[in-house]
Amino acid sequence: MPAPIRLRELIRTIRTARTQAEEREMIQKECAAIRSSFREEDNTYRCRNVAKLLYMHMLGYPAHFGQLECLKLIASQKFTDKRIGYLGAMLLLDERQDVHLLMTNCIKNDLNHSTQYVQGLSLCTLGCMGSSEMCRDLAGEVEKLLKTSNSYLRKKAALCAVHVIRKVPELMEMFLPATKNLLSEKNHGVLHTSVVLLTEMCERSPDMLSHFRKLVPQLVRILKNLIMSGYSPEHDVSGISDPFLQVRILRLLRILGKGDDDSSEAMNDILAQVATNTETSKNVGNAILYETVLTIMDIKSESGLRVLAINILGRFLLNNDKNIRYVALTSLLKTVQTDHNAVQRHRSTIVDCLKDLDVSIKRRAMELSFALVNGNNIRGMMKELLYFLDSCDPDFKADCASGIFLAAEKYAPSKRWHIDTVMRVLTTAGSYVRDDSVPNLIQLITNSVEMHAYTVQRLYKALLDDISQQPLVQVASWCIGEYGDLLVSGQLHCIILHT
Amino acid sequence: MQFMLLFSRQGKLRLQKWYVPLSDTQKKKISREVIQMVLARKPKMCSFLEWRDMKIVYKRYASLYFCCAVEDQENELITLEIIHRYVELLDKYFGSVCELDIIFNFEKAYYILDEFILGGEAQETSKKNVLKAIEQADMLQEEAEAPRSVLEEIGLT
Numbered sequence: 001m002p003a004p005i006r007l008r009e010l011i012r013t014i015r016t017a018r019t020q021a022e023e024r025e026m027i028q029k030e031c032a033a034i035r036s037s038f039r040e041e042d043n044t045y046r047c048r049n050v051a052k053l054l055y056m057h058m059l060g061y062p063a064h065f066g067q068l069e070c071l072k073l074i075a076s077q078k079f080t081d082k083r084i085g086y087l088g089a090m091l092l093l094d095e096r097q098d099v100h101l102l103m104t105n106c107i108k109n110d111l112n113h114s115t116q117y118v119q120g121l122s123l124c125t126l127g128c129m130g131s132s133e134m135c136r137d138l139a140g141e142v143e144k145l146l147k148t149s150n151s152y153l154r155k156k157a158a159l160c161a162v163h164v165i166r167k168v169p170e171l172m173e174m175f176l177p178a179t180k181n182l183l184s185e186k187n188h189g190v191l192h193t194s195v196v197l198l199t200e201m202c203e204r205s206p207d208m209l210s211h212f213r214k215l216v217p218q219l220v221r222i223l224k225n226l227i228m229s230g231y232s233p234e235h236d237v238s239g240i241s242d243p244f245l246q247v248r249i250l251r252l253l254r255i256l257g258k259g260d261d262d263s264s265e266a267m268n269d270i271l272a273q274v275a276t277n278t279e280t281s282k283n284v285g286n287a288i289l290y291e292t293v294l295t296i297m298d299i300k301s302e303s304g305l306r307v308l309a310i311n312i313l314g315r316f317l318l319n320n321d322k323n324i325r326y327v328a329l330t331s332l333l334k335t336v337q338t339d340h341n342a343v344q345r346h347r348s349t350i351v352d353c354l355k356d357l358d359v360s361i362k363r364r365a366m367e368l369s370f371a372l373v374n375g376n377n378i379r380g381m382m383k384e385l386l387y388f389l390d391s392c393d394p395d396f397k398a399d400c401a402s403g404i405f406l407a408a409e410k411y412a413p414s415k416r417w418h419i420d421t422v423m424r425v426l427t428t429a430g431s432y433v434r435d436d437s438v439p440n441l442i443q444l445i446t447n448s449v450e451m452h453a454y455t456v457q458r459l460y461k462a463l464l465d466d467i468s469q470q471p472l473v474q475v476a477s478w479c480i481g482e483y484g485d486l487l488v489s490g491q492l493h494c495i496i497l498h499t
Numbered sequence: 500m501q502f503m504l505l506f507s508r509q510g511k512l513r514l515q516k517w518y519v520p521l522s523d524t525q526k527k528k529i530s531r532e533v534i535q536m537v538l539a540r541k542p543k544m545c546s547f548l549e550w551r552d553m554k555i556v557y558k559r560y561a562s563l564y565f566c567c568a569v570e571d572q573e574n575e576l577i578t579l580e581i582i583h584r585y586v587e588l589l590d591k592y593f594g595s596v597c598e599l600d601i602i603f604n605f606e607k608a609y610y611i612l613d614e615f616i617l618g619g620e621a622q623e624t625s626k627k628n629v630l631k632a633i634e635q636a637d638m639l640q641e642e643a644e645a646p647r648s649v650l651e652e653i654g655l656t
């Protein structure tokens with residue numbers, strides 16, 4: 001029996017296929033060969049065959065007949081076998097099928113293996129796809145590894161613990177003792193994953209949250225060291241030391257400081273420091289600033305700090321990088337209720353974003369614009385929003401029209417302005433307005449007694465121009481029916497004047 | 500992170516890493532949808548998309564799209580840095596990485612990803628440490644594949 005072809009050779013061969021049919025034929029042929037090889041229980045080439053199967057699986061072909069073979073590879077003593085076996089398990093096995101439970105014992109053994117890279121493989125697999133049953137069975141092993149002095153394993157155990165907690169929240173308590181000195185670690189990998197673990201625990205349990213509040217000074221210290229420390233080649237990204245860890249710490253601080261005066265005060269200085277000293281020329285610096293702003297806005301920060309945060313967002317809005325503009329708008333939307341006046345100061349920049357080329361930015365700018373409309377700026381804002389309604393994508397028109405109606409209802413400076421605005425919407429985006437706007441409009445017109453003549457004439461004129469938009473036709477027909485006498489009785493010349 | 504996809508400009512999947520349990524059918528459907536959405540984006544658009552209850556963060560490097568789906572409360576900007584770090588790792592490992600490297604050595608691309616990210620979160624923030632771990636694991640693999648007689652010869656059994 002000739003040796004099964006090598007993985008790279010198979011890839012090369014399949015890539016020469018000129019049609020989908022040709023590819024399928026090659027795949028079927030190879031699958032048949034692999035199947036008979038599996039049937040022969042061949043240990044030597046199992047690894048090669050499973051690897052090929054994984055490639056074909058990525059192309060979209062079924063590979064479930066390889067699942068048990070992955071388990072056999074995991075159970076093998078050869079490192080190469082285990083590597084492919086675990087990869088295969090993560091790609092082919094599914095926690096909804098019972099067969100995945102057969103992995104549990106192998107993983108248990110490998111978690112205690114003498115080689116850390118094997119332990120690493122099993123931790124990774126468990127942390128990536130472990131089912132609730134597996135997590136229950138193996139949580140104890142993970143907890144043990146969380147206390148090891150080997151930082152390579154400790155960092156993985158921390159994230160594995162996060163997964164266990166997500167799958168089986170009741171097990172969270174058992175990891176509490178092991179968290180005791182996690183933050184004393186010097187190793188950044190362990191620090192990062194520890195902060196993730198602590199974050200997960202605090203988010204899930206108010207008791208844990210109270211318990212971990214005492215870590216705030218330590219977190220502040222670690223963050224301070226990262227900012228103040230000189231260049232560290234190992235963790236440097238564009239002049240910033242370990243931005244990933246910085247962002248994670250800021251996020252944990254947010255959770256710990258929320259609703260708590262003492263904690264918020266303890267982190268006030270460091271937040272101000274990060275907000276003012278972080279380099280903003282590259283994305284990485286802005287990522288940290290963004291997280292800082294989110295934290296400042298969520299905790300009980302001093303008003304000066306809050307204004308600083310909003311101003312950072314304001315600067316973001318002027319950034320050339322559209323990604324930065326996008327996150328600025330998203331964040332401003334979150335804070336517009338609580339810090340309304342501060343956000344108002346950036347209104348013109350926000351309105352400018354209505355003209356942005358990016359769809360997501362336009363949508364955010366629209367939502368934010370509506371949130372900023374008030375009695376003082378209604379005329380100016382409405383001009384911009386009506387212009388936007390004219391030129392925006394059809395996807396936006398319904399929401400924009402509804403928003404305009406709502407704003408007009410709340411802040412219309414005069415009845416005539418209100419009716420003019422409504423008419424403008426009906427004529428420019430009439431086919432996109434929501435169904436309920438027709439009766440609302442009719443109600444509005446009914447109540448504006450002094451405007452009946454004006455309204456019916458304008459509606460009639462609009463119909464003469466364009467009779468295709470249904471909501472407009474509905475409102476106009478009703479109006480003409482009700483106030484037709486006002487239209488006919490010698491006021492026709494007004495139509496010409498009002499155009 | 501819920502999942503990461505690498506795909507070509509023609510929509511061919513080069514790597515798929517899922518951190519949430521889904522059936523093969525569901526994964527296929529989601530991949531197709533996300534790939535279509537991202538390929539439809541124009542160059543002037545930002546790198547973020549809202550989709551279902553998640554955020555899609557993507558960036559194109561030469562002929563490959565790197566695409567992550569993250570939870571709604573995730574920091575999109577740092578996710579871009581995560582993507583960039585993974586690209587840097589691939590680049591260092593393969594030496595000026597290109598799409599063909601990832602096609603022909605897809606299992607290594609997974610190994611590298613699995614040393615960088617675990618369960619959807621970064622496990623190591625030092626580039627050097629990730630590469631060192633991969634290097635050592637690769638050496639273990641070589642030793643495992645060495646012919647038996649050679650090892651016995653030099654007395655290592």
